Amino acid sequence: MNSIVLYKSKYGSTKAYAEWIAEDLGCECRPAKGVKADDLLLYDTIIYGGGLYAENIAGASLITKNIEKLKNKKLVVFTTGITPLAVREYYDGEVLDRNFKPEIRPYIKVYNFMGKMILSELSAPHRAALKMLKKIMSGKENPTDLEKMLIELCDADGDFTDRSAISELVEYVKN
Numbered sequence: 748m749n750s751i752v753l754y755k756s757k758y759g760s761t762k763a764y765a766e767w768i769a770e771d772l773g774c775e776c777r778p779a780k781g782v783k784a785d786d787l788l789l790y791d792t793i794i795y796g797g798g799l800y801a802e803n804i805a806g807a808s809l810i811t812k813n814i815e816k817l818k819n820k821k822l823v824v825f826t827t828g829i830t831p832l833a834v835r836e837y838y839d840g841e842v843l844d845r846n847f848k849p850e851i852r853p854y855i856k857v858y859n860f861m862g863k864m865i866l867s868e869l870s871a872p873h874r875a876a877l878k879m880l881k882k883i884m885s886g887k888e889n890p891t892d893l894e895k896m897l898i899e900l901c902d903a904d905g906d907f908t909d910r911s912a913i914s915e916l917v918e919y920v921k922n
């Protein structure tokens with residue numbers, strides 16, 4: 748099986764997962780920057796990882812916009828983020844809705860992993876974006892429990908990466 752792991756990572760957590768997955772699968776791993784869909788035609792399995800930024804999976808359009816070319820392959824997308832994995836309404840609801848049109852979902856297996864957010868390492872634009880997101884969400888009159896949690900997460904600070912979380916993805920690709 749000819750596999751490749753591609754990733755887009757600003758602060759390193761998606762890159763770490765991509766490298767762990769590639770190591771366990773014994774396959775190639777590289778940043779998605781500059782990669783075109785046509786470069787991927789020689790692979791049987793394509794694994795794409797991107798950090799979540801305001802619910803968007805960074806760079807995942809490489810897969811979603813090229814689904815017609817890639818849909819006969821085994822396609823896996825993984826996300827990294829700071830929302831707890833137990834909050835399934837977030838991952839299986841909002842994140843899927845925002846990133847994958849219903850017609851392309853059957854072609855892509857999605858996994859979610861915990862990333863990292865070290866506030867002192869964030870770029871100024873990202874710090875400003877978090878402040879704005881928090882302000883917008885806090886302005887809602889009757890926030891849902893999910894919205895309340897997302898407001899709190901704007902202040903999350905820590906490294907929640909966990910290598911053991913990749914095993915299910917690795918097994919899925921191997922079998």
Ligand SMILES: Cc1cc2nc3c(=O)[nH]c(=O)nc-3n(C[C@H](O)[C@H](O)[C@H](O)COP(=O)(O)O)c2cc1C
Binds near residue numbers: 759802829
């Ligand atoms: C501006 C900004 C927006 C973010 N939005 C989300 C989000 O919508 N959901 C989430 O779970 N995490 C969110 N995060 C946390 C990142 O997804 C997390 O830090 C991730 O690990 C980053 O991946 P990277 O280390 O590969 O860049 C956000 C972080 C920043 C700075």
